[in-house]
Amino acid sequence: MLIFCPQESARFTYILNELLVRRMGITYTITDNESYFLKSSALKLNYSLNVYPNCVNIPMCSLLFEQTVAAQDIQVHAHNKWLHVFFELDVEVPVSLHEKYTLLPFDLFAASFYLLSRYEELLPKRSTDLHGRFEAKNSLAVQNEFIHLPLIDCWMEELKLQILEHFPTIQFKQHQIKFINTIDIDFVYQFKALTLYNKLKKSIGFVFRNQLSQVKNVWFPLDPDPYDTYSQLMLSHVETLFFVLMANGTKHDKNIHLNSQEFHNLLKRLNQSFQLGVHPSIQSHRFPKQTQKEIEHLSTIIQKQIQISRQHFLKFKWPDTFRKLSEAGIKEDYSMAYPDVLGFRAATAFPFKAFDCKNNCELNILIHSPCVMDVTLKNQLKHTPDEAIDEVKKLQHNVAKVGGEFIGIWHNSSFDEYQGWRNWERVYHALYSK
Numbered sequence: 001m002l003i004f005c006p007q008e009s010a011r012f013t014y015i016l017n018e019l020l021v022r023r024m025g026i027t028y029t030i031t032d033n034e035s036y037f038l039k040s041s042a043l044k045l046n047y048s049l050n051v052y053p054n055c056v057n058i059p060m061c062s063l064l065f066e067q068t069v070a071a072q073d074i075q076v077h078a079h080n081k082w083l084h085v086f087f088e089l090d091v092e093v094p095v096s097l098h099e100k101y102t103l104l105p106f107d108l109f110a111a112s113f114y115l116l117s118r119y120e121e122l123l124p125k126r127s128t129d130l131h132g133r134f135e136a137k138n139s140l141a142v143q144n145e146f147i148h149l150p151l152i153d154c155w156m157e158e159l160k161l162q163i164l165e166h167f168p169t170i171q172f173k174q175h176q177i178k179f180i181n182t183i184d185i186d187f188v189y190q191f192k193a194l195t196l197y198n199k200l201k202k203s204i205g206f207v208f209r210n211q212l213s214q215v216k217n218v219w220f221p222l223d224p225d226p227y228d229t230y231s232q233l234m235l236s237h238v239e240t241l242f243f244v245l246m247a248n249g250t251k252h253d254k255n256i257h258l259n260s261q262e263f264h265n266l267l268k269r270l271n272q273s274f275q276l277g278v279h280p281s282i283q284s285h286r287f288p289k290q291t292q293k294e295i296e297h298l299s300t301i302i303q304k305q306i307q308i309s310r311q312h313f314l315k316f317k318w319p320d321t322f323r324k325l326s327e328a329g330i331k332e333d334y335s336m337a338y339p340d341v342l343g344f345r346a347a348t349a350f351p352f353k354a355f356d357c358k359n360n361c362e363l364n365i366l367i368h369s370p371c372v373m374d375v376t377l378k379n380q381l382k383h384t385p386d387e388a389i390d391e392v393k394k395l396q397h398n399v400a401k402v403g404g405e406f407i408g409i410w411h412n413s414s415f416d417e418y419q420g421w422r423n424w425e426r427v428y429h430a431l432y433s434k
Helices: 010-024 034-039 108-116 151-166 196-208 212-219 261-271 290-302 320-327 374-380 385-402 425-430
Strands: 002-004 029-031 044-048 056-059 077-079 083-085 178-185 239-244 275-278 352-356 361-367 405-411
Touching (some): 002 034, 010 108, 010 151, 010 361, 083 151, 108 151, 108 352, 196 212, 261 275, 261 290, 320 352, 320 361, 385 425
Parallel strands (some): 002 029, 002 044, 044 056, 239 275
Antiparallel strands (some): 077 083, 352 361
């Protein structure tokens, strides 16, 4: 594809690579030579404030050519063809232009960049929750009710149609929905393999919460343990990834002893059939070297390089957390989700490279976007299993239309009837049933 644009930038190149190369399978060349562009018979796209014939014209705002991060004047409007649009521009069409042309009503490239680069998470005065996380309620997608849509992917499907109007023989890269099952192991076992100190601590907790029947299970563990659900979690028909918490001893980072034989045996067993990743702890945000330590510990146990991760409690700071993960050898991360809202945090169901807007550079880490989590369905949204399955099917349908990744988050602890998970195995299996 030949693209006319009067200037270039790292941001512009990034979004072209993401949208055209990775999603469409189209290579491109940029030119600022207007005469050359008009004479060319190649597949063409114009990104400027001019309107040219025989191509798709995308009006250009300034975002992709700015060097800083600043509040943007964004008004989101519903559109019958593009669903939701912002960065709208009024571009004057020359009266002499009588040939066929297509003019988009908004800057698709800048809007996509704003969402993929998580620009809104970098803005000053953004509020955070009690764990220091960017809140879903402050996102453009939640405020304008398109969080349930992989909006960028929907835009790309419409852009393909517009391009085909001018170049009907073009072949685009084909995509089909891909299911990825991801499991967080925050607590390997509920009662099994506890140290004496942890038995005493857990017993006191049960007494304090008036759950006296559970105290017996602490000292005489059930067989099987309520959290020993790994056989149930092993779906042979879909890619399954396990993310393991490699920390202990804080309020939010609790696990059995990391050097216990039971812990090591489980990880080695899972490693035989599945890819294991690190689940960086809450405390890793306080101590710069903690993430590296946790990665190395897991790598030592399973004798394999760790390349995937998901943040515990989905706690991250964009883009700092991902820069540190990349420096620690992580190639792909699965944290791009909200803890309290279903949907597509970055408005896409496709994996994408992280981009650092402050330094205007792409980071060497691929970001995957889960769209549904067990505890969000049950604890945050208060859904019954049947209601949860309905939500899952709606999200699956939206992903299937664009052919991206459908990624669910589950926990090995989310089958325990004592904690209210009765019948939720139906929801788990519904995640990956077509």
